[in-house]
Amino acid sequence: MRRPLLVANWKMHKDRGEARVYADALRDALTDPELGAGEIVIAPPFTALETLAAALVGSPIALGAQDVSPEAEGAHTGEVSAPMLADLGCKYCIVGHSERRGQHGETSAQVSAKAGALLKAGLRPILCVGETQAQRAAGKTAEIVAEQLQVSLPRIDPPAAGNLVVAYEPIWAIGTGVTATPEQAQEVHALLRKHLRTVFGAEAEKVRLQYGGSVGPGNIQALMSQPDIDGALIGNASLTPETFGQIIANSYLENTSP
């Protein structure tokens, strides 16, 4: 049984004061049973990590980062390492988001190195893959995401696979208000799972697969009811605690209904 995982990706939003207010509001909005159902993570900008860590003390909400250096330390101006993130209390870190691949030319080989650095420091990578609209229209979705996954996976032994999270984020669905249908998402998630089985064998069943792309309170239930969708990576709709709280509540209701 894979524990559902909902991650708020704040991207480049919120200063420290706003992060504090958000954390308080989210804690107020969530009831204990909702918090017990799955794992909830907030990934703020680097600048708000320490503030949010303090604001979340005593809460089951975990802390995540949005990127990391593949190096542990050294002359790498502007970079932040995995041990530094661990020191701040981060448990998760997003790698290979399409905005980093697209805006910063990040390659799958670099993503693999980053994911490996995170695992070495005891953090869980959330490794993103996804196709463009043109690639989908050309019937290339399966080929593209399989190739991205193959090269982006960290070089680890199967027993470590349970610490890995893979997020399928079709680029055409990110920030657009257009969501993949639950069936479209499940089709790709099943492919990802199949590929993971070839790499990790039975341990692939422990890898959590998230969907990301215009997730909101209205579509989370249907997405999470798919057999290979274990959670969601949420951008815009995670920016207000009320909406993120609603997404959490709705995902919980679906997953625990008889």
Ligand code: PEP
């Ligand atoms: C994202 O960028 O990871 C994302 C899923 O964004 P949104 O929810 O806004 O589509």
